[in-house]
Amino acid sequence: MKTVLLTGFEAFGHTPTNPAEAVADALAEARIDDAKVVGLVVPNVFFDCIDLVCSKIEEIRPEIVVMMGEFGGRAVITVERIAQNLNDSTRYQLEDNRGRSMQGEPTVPEGPNAYYSTLPLRAMVKAMRDAGIPADISDAPGTFCCNHLMYGVLHYLAVRDLATRAGWVHLPHLPSVAALPENLGAPSMSEETATRGVEAAIRAALEHPTDIVAPSVSRLQI
Numbered sequence: 313m314k315t316v317l318l319t320g321f322e323a324f325g326h327t328p329t330n331p332a333e334a335v336a337d338a339l340a341e342a343r344i345d346d347a348k349v350v351g352l353v354v355p356n357v358f359f360d361c362i363d364l365v366c367s368k369i370e371e372i373r374p375e376i377v378v379m380m381g382e383f384g385g386r387a388v389i390t391v392e393r394i395a396q397n398l399n400d401s402t403r404y405q406l407e408d409n410r411g412r413s414m415q416g417e418p419t420v421p422e423g424p425n426a427y428y429s430t431l432p433l434r435a436m437v438k439a440m441r442d443a444g445i446p447a448d449i450s451d452a453p454g455t456f457c458c459n460h461l462m463y464g465v466l467h468y469l470a471v472r473d474l475a476t477r478a479g480w481v482h483l484p485h486l487p488s489v490a491a492l493p494e495n496l497g498a499p500s501m502s503e504e505t506a507t508r509g510v511e512a513a514i515r516a517a518l519e520h521p522t523d524i525v526a527p528s529v530s531r532l533q534i
Contacts, residue, residue, distance in 0.1 A: 314347035316514055317374040319365055321381045321457065324356035325406045326494065331483040331506050332380035338507045344514050347375065354379075356409045356457050358399070362419075362464030369468070369476060376431065376517050377465060377478035380510065381458035383450075384485050387499035389440060389509045390450035391433045392480035395463035396426045400455035408457055419463045427466035429479030432516065432523035439516035445509035448530050453480060477517070481510060 320336030323329055333353050340351025352368055354361045369377065383390065399414035407413045433449050440447035453459040462480040469476055483506045484490075490500035501509075 314375040314518065315372050316344065316347050316349045316518070317352060317365070317368060317372060317377045318349050318510070318514070319352045319354045319377070319379045321354050321356050321361075322409070324409055324457070325404075327382055327384065327489060329486055329489055330382050331486045331501070331503060332382055334486070334503045335380060335483065335507050335510050338503065339511060342511070344511060345518055347518055349514070350374070354461065358408050358412055358414060358457060358460060361457060361461045362468070365461065365465055366468045369465070374476055376514070377476060378431070378481055378510070378514055378517065379461055379465065379478070380481045380483060382485065383454065383458070383482035384489070384495065385498055386482060386484050388446035388448050388484070389501070389506065389513070390448050390482045391431065391436050391513065392429060392453040392462060392482065393433060393449055393451050394426050394428055395453055395459050395466055395480070396455070397423050397463055398455055399460050401457075404454075404456055406456055419460050420467050423467055427463060427470065430466070430477040431479035432520040433479070434526065434528040435516040435520040435524045436513040437528045438524065438526070439512040440509045443508060443512045445505060445512065447509060447513070448532070449528050450482065453482070458482065481513060
């Protein structure tokens with residue numbers, strides 16, 4: 313049986329409840345076609361998050377790794393195309409959950425400037441849209457722990473020449489978070505909808521070892 317590693321960050325910064333943690337818990341031990349999902353909640357801590365996920369990859373040798381985080385302000389589920397070797401959390405006035413901030417520092421000194429996701433992004437977006445769930449491709453993963461973890465895992469897989477495919481999914485605020493006074497007016501998505509979307513995306517990633525050719529049309533550049 314194939315294995316899917318599904319990771320989700322814990323609460324952090326201005327987010328009291330992270331949808332990524334909720335979805336990782338909801339799909340933990342799920343069966344998607346002929347694959348078993350292993351859920352993993354990850355600490356929002358620079359470098360520790362990379363070590364934990366890479367250790368889990370070594371342990372279970374998954375077919376694919378789908379990592380998740382929250383991107384407040386986005387109205388749709390977004391799959392990230394690229395991770396850059398740069399951390400700049402000070403621009404968001406954010407620290408990780410151990411109080412560390414980074415500014416202009418690489419994740420891997422002397423590492424490549426960036427890595428591309430190895431998941432079939434267009435196929436994943438199409439599957440989510442076909443399921444009635446708004447989704448899009450993003451070219452901007454930010455410069456906080458989400459981009460940091462995505463880059464670190466892709467670097468780990470690349471230098472070891474592992475066949476495991478990996479990438480990132482960003483989720484909108486949960487409604488309870490969007491209802492906070494400081495977030496009023498921000499878009500949101502229920503845990504149930506986000507879970508169905510991620511499940512559809514995982515199924516598409518398993519079905520498509522390479523991406524589909526049909527373009528993923530978008531109204532906005534995200």
